[in-house]
Amino acid sequence: MVAYGAEQRVRLPALRAGWVTQTFVHWPFPPEAVQALVPEELVVDEYEGAAWVGLTPFVMADVRPPGVPAALPGLPTFAETNLRTYVRHRDGRDGLWFLSIEVAFPLMLAARAIGAPYNPGTLDVSTNGDAVSYSGSRWIGDASYRLVVRPGDPIEPTERDVWLISRWRAYTRRLGMLWETPVEHEPWPLSDATVDVLEETLTTAAGLGEAPLGEPVAHFSEGVRHVRLGPSRPCVRGCVTQPS
Structure with missing residues (x-):
């Protein structure tokens, strides 16, 4: 079982941000099909005998280094969309494995240094009445x-x-090494969501x-505003994050 609240403190974040206007769409897949991609x-972590793959579009808001207030004008805010699955390290610790990451802010491509599979593209997030729309296409x-989803009741x-x-935590792989990036934020406030359009x-x-x-199973969240991403560390003899 995983925790609904953060499993560790990230006392010395490398990056702070908000993740807002987020939708989660999940499908169950045969575990062996997903295992071949990690x-x-x-x-691959399983729930009720299935591996799960999630499409998670959102807005990354007020991206900043530690010590910079969120109220500072001009902080980067941009759309991002992750395609992810759920895994466990051989030491038993669960986390995310990203199959792809679409992003509308090219500076985030620096995270390719640790194997994060960022793809630059044109992304859009918009609201029309009670519907929230997301779209994106890669430049390459x-x-x-x-x-298009319609959020329901909490x-x-x-x-x-x-x-x-x-x-x-998220795992990535680069230069023959597995890397771990810890994250801390408040629990997600969740609502049901009805999917009107899904093409991908x-x-x-x-x-x-x-x-x-x-x-697919769908949820919507207005988001979390106090995200703290820790520095990525190679898992040379097991993965160890910052102490609590």
């Missing part, structure tokens, strides 16, 4: 997506909701050729 140091290649997260949405080629571009095992 490095050998990681095992033809991967794209379009998603919910109390179920065990599955917590398992899908609350993860507190990101899963195929990531190498996931099999059909999902079921219909």
Whole structure:
């Protein structure tokens, strides 16, 4: 089981931001199909016998280094969309593995240094009445997506909701090494969401050729405003984050 609140403190963040206007769309997949897309140091985490892949578009707001207040004018705010799955390290610690990351702010491509699979593109997030729309297309290649959801009433997260949405570290791989990036933020405030439109080629571009095992599960969140991303560290003899 994973924790709904952050599992560790990030006392010395490398980056601070808000993650807002976020939608989570998840599909169950055969575990072996997803395992083929992650490095050998990681095992796909399963819930009720399935691996889960999430499409998570959002707005990354007020991106800044530590010590800079969120109220400072001119801080970068831009759209990002992640395609992710859920994994465990051989030491048992759970986390995220990104199959792809679409971003509308080219400076984020610096994170490729630790293997984060950023792809620059044209992304848009907009609200029309009670509908929230997301779209994006890569500058290189033809991967794209379009998603329209209608947020519903706030919910109390179920065990599955917590398992899908609350993860507190991300793994990447670069230069023959596995890296870990810890994250801390307040628990996600969640609502149900109805999917009106869902068109995407990101899963195929990531190498996931099999059909999902079921219909997508969707949630919406207004977001979290106090995100603290810790420095990424190589997992040479196991992954160790900053102490609590």
